[in-house]
Amino acid sequence: MSVRDLIPWGRNEGNQTPSLYRDSYRDPFLALHREVNRLFDDVFRGFGSALPSVGATNAFGAGWPNIEISDSDKEIKVTAEVAGLEEKDIEVLLNDGVLTLKGQKNSETEDKNKQFSERFYGRFERRIPLGVDVEEDKVEALFKNGVLTVTLPKTEKAQSQLKRIAIKT
Structure with a gap:
């Protein structure tokens, strides 16, 4: 320009x-x-958000479901708001250091007279690159009250690679 x-x-x-x-x-x-x-x-x-690789299958639902990621010394915790879904509607996959949340949300009613809706229906898929090695056999997923929480424990190697750097004044 x-x-x-x-x-x-x-x-x-x-x-x-x-x-x-x-x-x-x-x-x-x-x-x-x-x-x-x-x-x-x-x-x-x-798509220019703080998360490096976050996407959805269509532009209207881009970024859905909303997620929160916390990273501690021992584990990574990913929380996703998936209100209106049941656990059978959601699939959690872990492959090559990328956590994938995918599923489908269907409309509860067949309202043909609906003129406007801000609700998202259809397939979704979120890919979250982890950036560290996790113990794949100890990964847990908990679904409660429309919130999916995936806990990914870090390997001993990943925990030992963490270096604290002292800040001088």
Whole structure:
């Protein structure tokens, strides 16, 4: 983006007065290009979050279910809010240091007169890279009151690699 794109007016050819609108507003192809870029920006805006690889299967449910990750010296704990689901609707997988939560949420009713809904229905999948070795045979998943908690104990090697660095003043 150039500085000229930030200015809402441009210079017309010759010594005419400055136009209030840039020339690109008159060109339908540039206007279409700008709109497509804006749409892509809106769709992918949520992917720049603090988590390195978090995604969903569609743009409306991007980032669903909401998760919380805590990392202590001995374990990693991942908590996901999956209200409206039962444990049979959720699958928890661990493969090559990536925890995957996936499942499907179906509508409870077949309301054909529904005009508006902010609720998410359909398939979801969240992939969370762990970054450390975990004891795969000791991983536990607990589902209670619409909250899924996955506890991943770290291996002894991963715990011993933790180095505390003293801060000097």
